Amino acid sequence: MNNHFYVVIMAGGIGSRFWPYSRNNRPKQFLDVLGVGASLLQLTFRRFRNICPIENIYIVTSEAYENAVLEQIPEIFKDQVLLEPTRRNTAPCIAYASYKIRQKDPDAIMVVTPADHAIIKESEFIEVLKHGLQYAQDREILITLGIHPDRPETGYGYIQFHFDSENAIKKVKTFTEKPELELAKKFIESGDFVWNAGIFIWNVRTIIKAFEKHLPELAELFENITGDLNSEKEKKAIQKVYSVIKIISIDYGIMEKADNVFVILTDVGWSDLGSWASLHDIKEKDKNNNVIEANALAYESGNSIVIGPKGKLIVIEGLDGYLVADCDDVLLICKKDNEARIRAYVKDVRNKKGDKYI
Amino acid sequence: MNNHFYVVIMAGGIGSRFWPYSRNNRPKQFLDVLGVGASLLQLTFRRFRNICPIENIYIVTSEAYENAVLEQIPEIFKDQVLLEPTRRNTAPCIAYASYKIRQKDPDAIMVVTPADHAIIKESEFIEVLKHGLQYAQDREILITLGIHPDRPETGYGYIQFHFDSENAIKKVKTFTEKPELELAKKFIESGDFVWNAGIFIWNVRTIIKAFEKHLPELAELFENITGDLNSEKEKKAIQKVYSVIKIISIDYGIMEKADNVFVILTDVGWSDLGSWASLHDIKEKDKNNNVIEANALAYESGNSIVIGPKGKLIVIEGLDGYLVADCDDVLLICKKDNEARIRAYVKDVRNKKGDKYI
Numbered sequence: 067m068n069n070h071f072y073v074v075i076m077a078g079g080i081g082s083r084f085w086p087y088s089r090n091n092r093p094k095q096f097l098d099v100l101g102v103g104a105s106l107l108q109l110t111f112r113r114f115r116n117i118c119p120i121e122n123i124y125i126v127t128s129e130a131y132e133n134a135v136l137e138q139i140p141e142i143f144k145d146q147v148l149l150e151p152t153r154r155n156t157a158p159c160i161a162y163a164s165y166k167i168r169q170k171d172p173d174a175i176m177v178v179t180p181a182d183h184a185i186i187k188e189s190e191f192i193e194v195l196k197h198g199l200q201y202a203q204d205r206e207i208l209i210t211l212g213i214h215p216d217r218p219e220t221g222y223g224y225i226q227f228h229f230d231s232e233n234a235i236k237k238v239k240t241f242t243e244k245p246e247l248e249l250a251k252k253f254i255e256s257g258d259f260v261w262n263a264g265i266f267i268w269n270v271r272t273i274i275k276a277f278e279k280h281l282p283e284l285a286e287l288f289e290n291i292t293g294d295l296n297s298e299k300e301k302k303a304i305q306k307v308y309s310v311i312k313i314i315s316i317d318y319g320i321m322e323k324a325d326n327v328f329v330i331l332t333d334v335g336w337s338d339l340g341s342w343a344s345l346h347d348i349k350e351k352d353k354n355n356n357v358i359e360a361n362a363l364a365y366e367s368g369n370s371i372v373i374g375p376k377g378k379l380i381v382i383e384g385l386d387g388y389l390v391a392d393c394d395d396v397l398l399i400c401k402k403d404n405e406a407r408i409r410a411y412v413k414d415v416r417n418k419k420g421d422k423y424i
Numbered sequence: 425m426n427n428h429f430y431v432v433i434m435a436g437g438i439g440s441r442f443w444p445y446s447r448n449n450r451p452k453q454f455l456d457v458l459g460v461g462a463s464l465l466q467l468t469f470r471r472f473r474n475i476c477p478i479e480n481i482y483i484v485t486s487e488a489y490e491n492a493v494l495e496q497i498p499e500i501f502k503d504q505v506l507l508e509p510t511r512r513n514t515a516p517c518i519a520y521a522s523y524k525i526r527q528k529d530p531d532a533i534m535v536v537t538p539a540d541h542a543i544i545k546e547s548e549f550i551e552v553l554k555h556g557l558q559y560a561q562d563r564e565i566l567i568t569l570g571i572h573p574d575r576p577e578t579g580y581g582y583i584q585f586h587f588d589s590e591n592a593i594k595k596v597k598t599f600t601e602k603p604e605l606e607l608a609k610k611f612i613e614s615g616d617f618v619w620n621a622g623i624f625i626w627n628v629r630t631i632i633k634a635f636e637k638h639l640p641e642l643a644e645l646f647e648n649i650t651g652d653l654n655s656e657k658e659k660k661a662i663q664k665v666y667s668v669i670k671i672i673s674i675d676y677g678i679m680e681k682a683d684n685v686f687v688i689l690t691d692v693g694w695s696d697l698g699s700w701a702s703l704h705d706i707k708e709k710d711k712n713n714n715v716i717e718a719n720a721l722a723y724e725s726g727n728s729i730v731i732g733p734k735g736k737l738i739v740i741e742g743l744d745g746y747l748v749a750d751c752d753d754v755l756l757i758c759k760k761d762n763e764a765r766i767r768a769y770v771k772d773v774r775n776k777k778g779d780k781y782i
Contacts (some may be wrong), residue, residue, distance in 0.1 A: 086737075361777070363769070363772065363773065363776065363777070365758075365765075365769065374755065377753055378753050378754070378755060379444075379753060379754045379755070379773065379777055379781045380754075380755045380757075381754070381755070381756045381757070381758065381769055381773060382757045382758070383757065383758035383759060383765065383769070384746075384758065384759050385757065388742075390755075390757060392750070392755055395735055395736050395737060396736065396737045396738075396739070397732065397736060397737070397738045397739070397748075397750055397755070398739045399738075399739070399740045399741065399743065399748060399757060400723075400739065400740065400741035400742065401741060401742050407723075407741065411721070411723065411739055411741070414721065415721065415737065415739065418721065419719070419721070419737055423737045
């Protein structure tokens with residue numbers, strides 16, 4: 067195992083799209099969404115344990131979730147949990163980890179990954195990442211993982227690549243976030259588009275160069291506190307940086323602008339688990355295409371998801387394409403495929419009933 | 425107040441039609457179905473307190489519900505609660521009460537009433553009953569309460585009466601249980617049909633004569649233990665009787681056969697609360713005709729009932745004519761108007777999941 071390999075797991079999301087299964091105090095990454103006896107964060111951690119030494123794994127999260135992370139991942143030490151004082155999207159999160167790792171090891175090569183995605187073909191995934199890490203070690207490139215698409219999904223970002231080599235690592239041409247269905251269909255037909263998994267590989271010098279070039283203000287903030295990182299001054303320094311830092315994603319801030327971006331093409335059974343519909347896709351179904359994660363009886367119902375607590379009996383009749391989520395003090399019954407609607411309901415609940423149900 | 429007036433409240437039903445709101449250990453009569461801060465039994469008791477001395481009110485129930493009755497009606501003594509060892513429908517229940525009351529007071533005049541119905545116009549109801557009691561005192565007649573129907577309800581029994589006097593108490597021609605819709609419509613049009621409320625008035629000599637004539641075996645069983653009633657031997661004697669007694673309703677066993685049956689016509693806003701649909705009829709609705717008895721937000725939903733526990737938030741979308749009943753360890757989501765279906769689900773739950781959810 068290469069001691070310069072590092073993994074950064076981003077685990078700060080609130081995952082409001084699985085509301086009410088996920089809640090502010092219990093976001094998606096901490097839940098056993100796949101019903102396998104381990105949370106998504108735990109699955110992610112276990113997956114990456116095979117890639118680098120355990121002490122080279124960092125988890126970035128919000129202060130509010132520090133205890134949840136340490137409880138779920140007892141294998142790591144407290145200083146491997148990077149706490150963001152406020153949520154500022156992925157660019158600051160990745161910058162924090164990158165500057166901290168560089169301070170420790172200027173020769174580091176890093177994988178950056180979300181904590182809340184699903185990977186079906188684990189061993190292939192590991193092989194791809196190891197290949198990427200080796201490839202990125204001495205090259206000044208930013209690599210992103212591209213998943214071979216099997217449907218014109220409109221909820222994902224797409225990466226268009228150049229057909230110019232036999233190598234599975236190709237130069238990126240364009241990024242497109244969440245296309246309309248017609249466009250997504252064209253992407254699929256064209257054959258040179260893959261889904262953007264939001265998983266990145268690079269050596270630390272290269273990503274910091276990219277920050278300096280494309281997000282110079284942000285780079286300067288972290289450059290100024292580099293001496294404080296990995297010391298007892300880190301917390302205070304980070305609080306200062308985050309009090310002025312701008313909200314920006316790594317995709318928008320760097321990946322879509324840089325000209326040294328490459329994509330590793332792969333097919334590892336990936337899902338961002340970003341919606342109830344994606345959960346339905348990935349889970350085992352009964353003969354009427356229902357996903358039943360409850361003690362339930364379903365009559366004349368199909369294409370639905372039923373989630374309920376242990377011990378509770380749920381009886382449904384006449385629901386097609388519905389979500390029934392009975393989670394603690396919230397019961398949501400709605401059409402499962404309209405994510406925008408569900409987000410609107412969450413917003414309405416917040417306005418009318420207060421934060422306690424969110 | 426006439427000391428010979430008695431009231432018998434039948435409170436032994438299990439009310440499985442409101443499942444899962446009603447459960448075996450918590451039948452309908454013990455629930456605050458109307459949301460007024462009192463159970464149906466309590467409402468019934470309070471209503472009849474105005475008709476006779478409190479010590480003349482008897483409540484017949486199952487042994488399993490003795491404590492529930494005494495807790496809900498602290499005004500009565502234990503010997504006013506008649507305990508049936510097994511459920512044998514209304515004829516044995518009424519016979520038990522009748523023979524017991526006769527043993528105490530041969531001049532008694534009785535009202536017999538279910539514990540789990542709703543009466544909207546209370547004071548009119550009381551007046552009607554007082555009139556009926558006075559009328560039945562010296563007449564050898566069986567009186568039943570007939571409710572002026574306002575719709576062709578197929579879930580009720582109908583009483584056809586003779587148009588032969590100006591008196592509000594008319595001789596009964598026929599009984600018809602739960603007619604088909606077409607027939608129910610004809611009944612309404614004809615003008616000489618009323619709903620059978622299952623509330624009866626008679627003097628105790630007359631009902632016992634009717635038992636002797638139409639159900640002689642049953643009459644003999646109770647005649648034989650008359651000496652034991654109102655003594656410490658009562659419990660044992662009743663257990664013996666109930667071990668051999670046949671299941672039969674007062675309607676089928678006596679009312680439909682006797683030729684001295686009269687009906688008091690009235691319009692007191694009555695509902696037998698026998699179905700979720702009848703509950704929907706009687707309750708306050710929101711602008712989309714939903715009955716919401718929960719902390720709920722309803723989107724694009726109408727003609728539905730939502731029942732949930734305090735503190736729980738229920739969000740529904742796209743449900744028309746549904747019942748959502750979140751009650752303890754059972755959640756039922758189904759179309760609200762098909763009672764036969766709901767009964768089938770209850771049966772299926774019993775078969776597949778066991779009695780504990782019933």
